[in-house]
Amino acid sequence: EVQLVESGGGLVQPGGSLRLSCAASGFTFSYSHLNWVRQAPGMGLEWVSYISSTYEIHYADSVKGRFTISRDNAKNSLYLQMNSLRDEDTAVYYCASDRDYAFNIWGQGTMVTVSS
Amino acid sequence: QSALTQPPSASGSPGQSVTISCTGTSSDVGSYDYVSWYQQHPGKAPKLMIYEVNRRPSGVPDRFSGSKSGNTASLTVSGLQAEDEADYYCSSYAGRINWKFGGGTKLTVL
Numbered sequence: 312e313v314q315l316v317e318s319g320g321g322l323v324q325p326g327g328s329l330r331l332s333c334a335a336s337g338f339t340f341s342y343s344h345l346n347w348v349r350q351a352p353g354m355g356l357e358w359v360s361y362i363s364s365t366y367e368i369h370y371a372d373s374v375k376g377r378f379t380i381s382r383d384n385a386k387n388s389l390y391l392q393m394n395s396l397r398d399e400d401t402a403v404y405y406c407a408s409d410r411d412y413a414f415n416i417w418g419q420g421t422m423v424t425v426s427s
Numbered sequence: 428q429s430a431l432t433q434p435p436s437a438s439g440s441p442g443q444s445v446t447i448s449c450t451g452t453s454s455d456v457g458s459y460d461y462v463s464w465y466q467q468h469p470g471k472a473p474k475l476m477i478y479e480v481n482r483r484p485s486g487v488p489d490r491f492s493g494s495k496s497g498n499t500a501s502l503t504v505s506g507l508q509a510e511d512e513a514d515y516y517c518s519s520y521a522g523r524i525n526w527k528f529g530g531g532t533k534l535t536v537l
Contacts, residue, residue: 369524412461413478
């Protein structure tokens with residue numbers, strides 16, 4: 312079964328850090344382009360970051376300089392290191408693979424709450 | 428970067444058709460045939476319904492169709508069924524490895 316499973320969410324104070332993980336199974340992870348997409352409570356979706364199969368990396372302006380995406384093909388895992396967290400980073404964070412410029416596989420999401 | 432514009436709500440009776448619009452700019456929807464649509468039920472992850480404007484992934488019913496004209500893309504759901512009630516989001520590739528999403532449309536089956 313094709314699957315992405317996120318973990319690592321939780322409650323963190325403003326200015327704090329958190330590392331999200333996404334474990335993949337059922338498809339050829341090393342050949343896949345991967346993304347993080349977030350959804351603030353009651354709001355729409357927002358693309359956050361991308362890492363290609365060849366380790367090309369891009370970020371949305373809203374997180375550039377604060378978030379770092381990485382992958383470990385040996386562990387079939389994707390990561391998002393989030394530093395200097397702000398209230399507006401509160402959201403459900405989804406990992407998603409993209410193919411043909413569309414997000415074709417999604418995880419179930421992990422909630423990140425930034426609050427004092 | 429502004430999000431794509433969708434109507435906040437849409438509705439239709441079972442069996443009817445409903446169309447949801449998604450308006451972008453010449454830098455995103457107007458420039459690329461990489462518009463996709465996602466269905467999201469409450470508390471669930473989004474599901475890809477349409478990609479490359481009008482292509483359906485395997486398993487998506489042919490009641491779902493997509494189109495694009497200029498800077499506006501559209502999703503049409505024909506033969507509405509109760510299980511189609513959900514939030515729908517459009518997305519467009521915006522160049523230089525960047526995607527934009529719409530604000531979402533809540534589809535109600537009356």
